[in-house]
Amino acid sequence: MATPYTMRPHALATADGQKVLGFLFSRGGERNAAFLMHPREMVVTHYMVPDVLDAGWACWVQGPRSVGNDLRLEHEIALHDVAAGMQRLRELDFAQIAMIGNSGGAGLLSFYNQQALLAPEQRLARTPGGRPTGLATASMPAPDAMVLLSPHPGQGVLLMNGLDPSVSDENDALSVETSLDPFDPANGFRRPPESSSYAPDFIERYRAAQRERCARIDAHARELLARRNAARARLKSEPNRQDKRIASHAPIFTVWRTDADLRCWDTSLDPSDRLVGSLWGADPAVSNLGSVGFGRVVTPESWLSTWSGLSSNASLANCAPAIEQPALLIEYTGDNCVFPSDVDRIYADLRSSRKQRHRVRGNHHGMALSAEEPPGQIEAGRLVQAWLNEVAPG
Template identity: 40%
Template sequence: MFSKSYWRGTKICLRESVDGYAVGRPVALNAPDTARLRGIYWTPKSNPSPKVAVIASHPRVDFSEHHAFPGYLKAGYACLGANPRYVNNDLDCIHEKILVDIATYMVWLKQQGVEKIILLGNSGGGSLFSFYQQQAVLPPSRRITLTPGGKRTYLEKTEMPPGDALIYMAAHIGQGLIINEVIDPSVVDEQDPLKTDPELDMYDPRNGFAPPPEWSRYSPEFVTRFRAAQLARVRRLDAIAHDMLNDGEAAGAVCTGPDFANLSADMQRHFVRRELHQPIMVIHRTLANLHYTDNSLDPSPRGYGSLISPRPDLANFQRFGFARVMSPDGWLSTWSGLSSNASVPKTAGSVTVPALVIHAARDLDIYPITHSRTIYEALGASDKALWDIPDALHYFDPATPDEGNRTLDGVMARLTEWTAERFPV
């Protein structure tokens, strides 16, 4: 029911040995707020002190051995797989804190003698680096000071070297905007995920759903109602998150207030526990994108289903999925399309360095108009391009084992040429 390659991360890896031409060494850094960061810095043996480096990162996925690295290393570029503090677990993922992590790696690269840094934004790394670049080019006093949940960011005190180019490689427009597309609006009660409004159920045949793998067809009227109801559910979840945070803040105000000492011991314990309590949100049914089952919507040569599952109608009720378990701060900062700052339409106008959007045409979760074209048109760069790779899947992996790395190798040949024209080794 679930894609093994997605959940095991088997596609995010070096797809050939680099022992003959590159060296990798572990990097362990402390962010300014003491968060421990770990990555791998790869350098070509032919160019052990490179002046140009590629940095790849993702909010939660391990990119320390990214599949684009061998191509870049062969061309003489250094590569840093920069894992953030939330690698493999985004329960409390706060994008504003990840910006501090990226800044820590960027400063370290400069200390190694790197003069130009290319931001490789693959998948969720695209919106992450777009957000980073937006904040990095601002004067510190104009940077975001509070997270969507109301926590201090300290970005105004963070050294943030901007990137010199940004590559969106099979990138979406933001994790929150993904949730806006995939959250199931037919959920009636957040405490009872099986309660369903049949008029908003995309997996109900009465609304146009067909037995998989036959493609469904939804009416324009249903699509409009469905999308509006998705935003309404995100808005309700935002309200739940804010209520959770406000309850803790209210209890904290009591604990530090002048009357706290006059309360009974039981009441004191109650308010202290309430202040310290860290609530968790369970977001049910997040595999409900109409694009999964209706390929007439934002048409592409994609297959049926999602990157996570070929049967989203069933997997929608399983525990796997996007943003399934989150802290209220993490939900608001990362997965709420209404609250998150990590939104390419919000940030890409500040990307004025050379930028490239690489669209994987057969991607199951990233679509040509919804994502790639939107990113391209939002960019503020004058030097920008949009490539469509007809046979490519999300990880540029082979459709059949006998294809080997043909698709990836072809992309990397073009990509290293594009890079060399702007940043020669």
């Protein structure tokens, strides 16, 4: 991209009274704009921005209210951040707006689209944790087109697929039920770069146990919320110091060992061009037991809304059927957290009659799979440019 451009920040107020930032990249005179956002990352440096500008479109990058921190992230509330940016683009008089949902941004923007297309009174009134959403009174302009770029099936489904079900005690990060341990050689594990080989009966038991662990954590989260809500109810009729403490307490808890999707370690499962390992690396002792990982520290509300594969509303299985606008889906063939069967289902669920799917060599972030080949980001950018000009020439 050689042509000069400007980047202008916009301070925005959300419908629920928060402050967020949006950034408009423009060369001037564009009629259409793309909208990029991730629920917890500031993606101002996203690799797709130059390609959007080269297509003759402006590019809006929306910042979330809590950058780099999903401790309190509730997707229903994050929709207000999306809405603030979309409202500003409509005020700026762009004719067409195409959303670009990359990775976790795909779930957020698909969820937004689903709610935006509903009559206000039909929108979700409460989060899974019971918090009022305020969506019924929010202005939620709908997009005109949707790009899903390396979309995983939603943060909750992603995490449930990676939950280590051999955790036998949620209060002990090192507790192990050996018959379910994915990193025990007796169950088929091999040290990377060699691929593991898990038996079908182990896989079946493992996946059932993952859902069971997710359900147990859901129950724990709901129990914490019920305890606080009960104390708040009692305070209304009989104020006392102990209930005041319980009612004021905002609990958090740790979810250990969340990097154990069998497909990361056994590349014969859902085969693709990926290498052995996960998005976090090829050493499960570090990625599964370390302090950095998906959903490691959560509130009951954020767990239920964002990280629960059973309770979150922001899954592609739930939201992709509402995408009736022109849609482009790009998958990277060496992705370690989005697998071919995931993409097959997402594409099948898209309701749009004008949808395209493309496969590009690259890892989850579109980086090259070997030193001898170009990054997949380059081809993905070409595909997005061509598609944007097909939808609405800049």
